Amino acid sequence: xxxxxxxxxxxxxxxxxxxxxxxxxxxxxxxxxxxxxxxxxxxxxxxxxxxxxxxxxxxxxxxxxxxxxxxxxxxxxxxxxxxxxxxxxxxxxxxxxxxxxxxxxxxxxxxxxxxxxxxxxxxxxxxxxxxxxxxxxxxxxxxxxxxxxxxxxxxxxxxxxxxxxxxxxxxxxxxxxxxxxxxxxxxxxxxxxxxxxxxxxxxxxxxxxxxxxxxxxxxxxxxxxxxxxxxxxxxxxxxxxxxxxxxxxxxxxxxxxxxxxxxxxxxxxxxxxxxxxxxxxxxxxxxxxxxxxxxxxxxxxxxxxxxxxxxxxxxxxxxxxxxxxxxxxxxxxxxxxxxxxxxxxxxxxxxxxxxxxxxxxxxxxxxxxxxxxxxxxxxxxxxxxxxxxxxxxxxxxxxxxxxxxxxxxxxxxxxxxxxxxxxxxxxxxxxxxxxxxxxxxxxxxxxxxxxxxxxxxxxxxxxxxxxxxxxxxxxxxxxxxxxx
Ligand SMILES: [Fe+2]
Numbered sequence: 001x002x003x004x005x006x007x008x009x010x011x012x013x014x015x016x017x018x019x020x021x022x023x024x025x026x027x028x029x030x031x032x033x034x035x036x037x038x039x040x041x042x043x044x045x046x047x048x049x050x051x052x053x054x055x056x057x058x059x060x061x062x063x064x065x066x067x068x069x070x071x072x073x074x075x076x077x078x079x080x081x082x083x084x085x086x087x088x089x090x091x092x093x094x095x096x097x098x099x100x101x102x103x104x105x106x107x108x109x110x111x112x113x114x115x116x117x118x119x120x121x122x123x124x125x126x127x128x129x130x131x132x133x134x135x136x137x138x139x140x141x142x143x144x145x146x147x148x149x150x151x152x153x154x155x156x157x158x159x160x161x162x163x164x165x166x167x168x169x170x171x172x173x174x175x176x177x178x179x180x181x182x183x184x185x186x187x188x189x190x191x192x193x194x195x196x197x198x199x200x201x202x203x204x205x206x207x208x209x210x211x212x213x214x215x216x217x218x219x220x221x222x223x224x225x226x227x228x229x230x231x232x233x234x235x236x237x238x239x240x241x242x243x244x245x246x247x248x249x250x251x252x253x254x255x256x257x258x259x260x261x262x263x264x265x266x267x268x269x270x271x272x273x274x275x276x277x278x279x280x281x282x283x284x285x286x287x288x289x290x291x292x293x294x295x296x297x298x299x300x301x302x303x304x305x306x307x308x309x310x311x312x313x314x315x316x317x318x319x320x321x322x323x324x325x326x327x328x329x330x331x332x333x334x335x336x337x338x339x340x341x342x343x344x345x346x347x348x349x350x351x352x353x354x355x356x357x358x359x360x361x362x363x364x365x366x367x368x369x370x371x372x373x374x375x376x377x378x379x380x381x382x383x384x385x386x387x388x389x390x391x392x393x394x395x396x397x398x399x400x401x402x403x404x405x406x407x408x409x410x411x412x413x414x415x416x417x418x419x420x421x422x423x424x425x426x427x428x429x430x431x432x433x434x435x436x437x438x439x440x441x442x443x444x445x446x447x448x449x450x451x452x453x454x455x456x457x458x459x460x461x462x463x464x465x466x467x468x469x470x471x472x473x474x475x476x477x478x479x480x481x482x483x484x
Contacts (some may be wrong), residue, residue: 006045009058010388011415011440011473014044014060014119015078019469024067024074030451030465031072032432033425036481038067038149038436038449039126040417041135043473046086047095048105048218051119056102056249061086062123062144063437064135065471067449070482074449074465079151081135082145085119088112100139100238118244123474124169129180130200132157138218139250141184141457154429159203165193166238169476170219170287174452175366177206181268183223183229183405187237188213190464194227194266207271209264211236213257221288222369223459225299227266230289230302233259259307261285261395263341263348265298265398276341278348289361294370297340301398303359304337323479333357336377336396352401355398360418362475364430373399374431374454377420381405386442389473393437404458408439408450411430415473416438421454422479431455434462436479438471447471 006012043060062081067074080086088111089096097119098108100248111117122144126135134143134157142158165184172181180197189211195206216236221228235257238250253378261281265274289301308331336353341349358377381392391413396403408414416439425431449465 001052001303002202003052005053005055005058005159006388007055010442012057013470014472015063015470017469018063021076021078021467023073024076025466026072026074026463027456027466028451028465029072030069034069034422034434034451035071036421036479038134038477038479040065040420040438040471040474040477041081041123042472043121043123043125043212044080044472046080047093049095049099051103051104054099054102054104056099058101058123060101060121060123062121062135062137064146066148066151067465067475076449076465076467077151078471081122081146082153083120083122083144084116085121086296089114089119096436099252100244100246103249104405108245108247108368118238123475125478127171127196127478129157130482132201136167136169136289138384139166143168144168148154157201159195159197159201162203162206163193164189165191168217168220170220171279172220172368173199173365174222174369176224177368180364181220182195183217183220183227185215185217187235187238190214192217192229194271196268205268205271207266209271209273211264213254215257215312216251219285219287221291221292221300221302222268223291224369225293226291226298227268227297228300229264230285230286230288231257231262231264233257233282233307234284254303263300263339265343267342274343277349278339278347278350284331286359287361288376289336289377290363290368290372292369293418294371296344297342299371300339300341301353301361301372302339303361303377304336304359305331305334308332309399313365315414329399333380334359336361336375340367349456353398356394356403358394359390362419362421364421364423364424364433366427367430373397374432376421376435378416378418378437379405381407384413388415390416392416393419393456394437395431406435406452406458408461410441410443412443415442417471417473418476420477420479425481428479440470440473 044063065078133148136143142156145154163187216229216234235254259282283306336358340349357380360378451463
């Protein structure tokens with residue numbers, strides 16, 4: 001069978017093996033202050049489905065990559081996250097499960113009696129919660145705890161079982177309030193639970209809000225006083241008997257939900273809910289950059305992905321949500337936008353920021369929830385003829401409106417992943433720190449972890465940690481400092 005699925009080719013091609021490199025090759029100089037580990041997870045696939053052209057990027061098994069830095073040296077390890085579904089498939093020696101996002105068009109085959117009904121993976125994000133290293137998907141009521149050194153899967157973490165629904169893969173830490181913000185969606189009961197915890201993951205407050213629909217929600221954002229959610233036109237019901245068991249995607253369009261966006265603001269102090277609906281808003285928000293309150297307004301910076309035209313259904317041939325690969329796409333390229341909400345009169349204003357495509361927004365997260373000056377994104381900027389997808393990263397200055405781009409090119413386009421900002425331990429300003437991210441080299445079929453000085457964003461990298469293998473283009477990660 002001819003494989004035409006872009007999620008199995010080039011920068012996306014899944015990695016087949018686990019690797020461990022005690023002493024990785026370093027070009028340049030790793031700053032001596034960097035003692036810790038960059039963890040990043042992504043999608044791989046251990047057992048391919050019968051028709052690989054139906055494989056969806058989001059259904060791949062999670063694999064965590066870890067670059068450990070100490071005294072200017074680097075080591076590297078990557079390992080599969082051993083979820084229950086993966087263990088069931090390993091025992092069978094083959095793929096058994098219908099995907100959550102892709103659609104097989106075939107009824108789910110009979111599973112072993114002790115197997116979970118759907119196979120969830122853990123390939124979206126990695127965080128440290130207290131002493132725990134956690135990796136996660138966004139369709140489970142728990143996260144997976146990993147050994148921070150060996151990346152061995154230790155077991156589940158579920159906040160002592162007190163939370164119902166699908167836990168977000170994008171929790172955020174509010175450095176001013178010293179608390180985490182999480183959410184969980186029960187899309188069968190149509191309820192979102194917004195909750196905060198202390199730095200160790202002990203629940204402090206919890207609010208339930210009834211929704212009139214079953215949204216796909218990927219990220220949340222916060223200000224001093226609010227949890228903020230965005231709901232677009234995509235519905236998501238991975239536990240519906242009518243979808244995955246029938247070979248359909250859990251993503252679908254529910255005509256009752258409509259195409260226009262809905263924003264939900266939950267008061268962090270009392271759980272009160274307020275809805276706002278930007279007019280003419282057929283778009284989705286993949287990731288938020290930041291939000292803050294100013295003069296009675298809530299300002300939300302985010303990556304917006306506009307609908308490209310008429311849409312009735314999602315299927316793997318849409319290659320949703322990545323519009324940069326060949327073939328029909330339901331969405332246009334993502335853009336950086338600012339949405340300003342007046343809580344008093346419900347007015348919403350929208351403004352595009354810059355003229356470049358932008359996704360994977362990350363700021364200096366120690367100032368998230370307040371007015372920030374700098375935002376970092378993965379972008380497309382002056383693409384070459386061979387370029388497919390992202391080819392640069394950008395630092396946007398919200399104060400001056402200027403944007404700097406970094407291409408890291410060898411005379412052709414490399415493919416960058418998410419930008420992760422790492423504050424200097426003695427940080428004196430918002431951009432006093434480093435940029436870390438993983439770039440794929442399409443000509444060598446290998447990847448590098450690059451460290452830049454954030455104040456010299458478009459300059460030469462400080463260090464490149466080069467690998468002889470590919471890290472497939474994936475999702476999110478975080479720098480986790482060693483404890484002093
Ligand atoms: Fe994400």
